Ligand code: SF4
């Protein structure tokens with residue numbers, strides 16, 4: 211099964227930075243006051259999955275590593 215990695219729905223992100231503090235691999239960074247995920251650094255939902263439950267507006271979802279949305 212393909213690894214599922216974190217993806218931030220930018221249209222919903224409020225820039226609180228909670229996820230950036232939670233992520234130990236630095237797969238989440240702030241750019242222009244929004245959180246962005248780096249799929250290459252994310253350990254994946256199964257192994258980690260810490261960020262999504264911490265997001266107050268539930269805008270972090272997990273996508274297959276090969277999902278084209280991760281390139282945006
Ligand atoms: S799942 Fe874990 S490693 Fe991946 S972005 Fe979220 S906190 Fe970071």
Ligand code: SF4
Pocket residue numbers: 218222223224225226227228229230244245264265266267268269270
């Ligand atoms: S926790 Fe959610 S709202 Fe806050 S910066 Fe991260 S993705 Fe955006």
